[in-house]
Amino acid sequence: MIxxxxxxxxxxxxxxxxxxxxxGNSAKQATLRAFANNLSDALVAVGRAVSYQSxxxxxxxxxxxxxxLMLRLxxxxxxxxxxxxxxxxxxxxxxxxxxxxxxxxxxxIRTHANALTLNGRNGHGHxxxxxxxxx
Numbered sequence: 001m002i003x004x005x006x007x008x009x010x011x012x013x014x015x016x017x018x019x020x021x022x023x024g025n026s027a028k029q030a031t032l033r034a035f036a037n038n039l040s041d042a043l044v045a046v047g048r049a050v051s052y053q054s055x056x057x058x059x060x061x062x063x064x065x066x067x068x069l070m071l072r073l074x075x076x077x078x079x080x081x082x083x084x085x086x087x088x089x090x091x092x093x094x095x096x097x098x099x100x101x102x103x104x105x106x107x108x109i110r111t112h113a114n115a116l117t118l119n120g121r122n123g124h125g126h127x128x129x130x131x132x133x134x135x
Contacts, residue, residue, distance in 0.1 A: 007059040007112040011092035014108040016059045019085045022104075032056050039085070042077035043069075065089050 017029070023038055024030040032039070032052040040049040048069060057063045067090065074086035088105025091098040092112075100106045 006061070008092055008095075009064060011112045012064055013059050013061050014054060014111065015085070015088050015092060015105055018104045018108070019081070019088075020055075020059075020088055022081070027075040032059075039073060039077075039082055042080075042082045046072050046076060049073060064093055067093055072119055 016035075019033075020029040023035055028035050030053055032055050034049045036052040036055045039055075043049060050069070054063075054065070070086040070089045071092070074083050074090065077083035077086060081119040084105075087098060087101035088108070091100040091105050092109055095109065100109055
């Protein structure tokens with residue numbers, strides 16, 4: 001079950017914003033469309049895509065990303081930043097099942113950890129031993 005708490009939405013929004021900054025250029029963050037296209041490029045093989053409206057809704061804290069889509073992205077983009085992005089998102093949405101892949105995810109979850117802890121996370125989790133997705 002997805003815990004649609006405000007802290008999870010805040011963590012997701014922070015993760016999206018920081019990855020948009022990293023995927024942009026030195027002058028500004030990537031546009032919503034460019035970021036969505038980058039994510040979609042990794043999902044072509046599985047016939048899925050991410051719309052810029054979805055990215056906007058995630059960043060505006062309206063909706064949480066679909067966990068199954070993020071799991072597919074984590075596997076499809078496992079060799080670049082898109083896989084890390086997806087794992088960080090999964091860790092924010094399902095803190096009892098996933099550990100963040102990067103400092104971006106750890107920072108976002110730590111920033112909102114008090115409320116996430118109230119939802120059952122003990123800070124250590126019970127992951128696959130590596131603290132990440134099994135591949």
